[in-house]
Amino acid sequence: MDKSDNLNGQLKLRCPTAEDGYPVHQLIAACPPLDTNSAYCNLLQCSHFSETCVVAELDNEIVGWVSGYIEPKQPDTLFVWQMAVSEKARGRSLARKMLQHLLVREVCSGIQFIDTTITSDNAASRGVFKRLADRLACELNESEFFTREKHFGGQHDDEHLIRLGPFKIASIKEEE
Numbered sequence: 001m002d003k004s005d006n007l008n009g010q011l012k013l014r015c016p017t018a019e020d021g022y023p024v025h026q027l028i029a030a031c032p033p034l035d036t037n038s039a040y041c042n043l044l045q046c047s048h049f050s051e052t053c054v055v056a057e058l059d060n061e062i063v064g065w066v067s068g069y070i071e072p073k074q075p076d077t078l079f080v081w082q083m084a085v086s087e088k089a090r091g092r093s094l095a096r097k098m099l100q101h102l103l104v105r106e107v108c109s110g111i112q113f114i115d116t117t118i119t120s121d122n123a124a125s126r127g128v129f130k131r132l133a134d135r136l137a138c139e140l141n142e143s144e145f146f147t148r149e150k151h152f153g154g155q156h157d158d159e160h161l162i163r164l165g166p167f168k169i170a171s172i173k174e175e176e
Contacts, residue, residue, distance in 0.1 A: 012057040016046035054098040063089035080116040113165030119157040138167040
């Protein structure tokens, strides 16, 4: 699969490059309530983890981002760290399309599960993963993961572990 597939004529999904680090950082900052990481962290994600991240471009502007990695102790599990979609690209199911684009890459050929963490009030992300689980015909389970008091010193809402799977990569088709 070509990593620069065009969708809807103008929308392009691809692996990020180091040059995308700062624009990704700006996109995340423009999508509250997402947690912002340092620009350096986003630069590392775009370079060291490019094969398990996705940027979406619309008219040469980055309008979508998914960061993830294959869990070292669970090589059948993709951990989705963060998703961001700019205001101008919302309503196109872009987050789900980026996830599907990522899952059909060769690097994800052994993936059977997706893990992510989501706060209880993040209805948009919960909806994306619910629809993806439906599309993959797999279970979606939720459990406590990082708690406000135990892990965040009372400074951040609880993050619940959302787990999709098992599923078969062969059953995933990227949308055009």
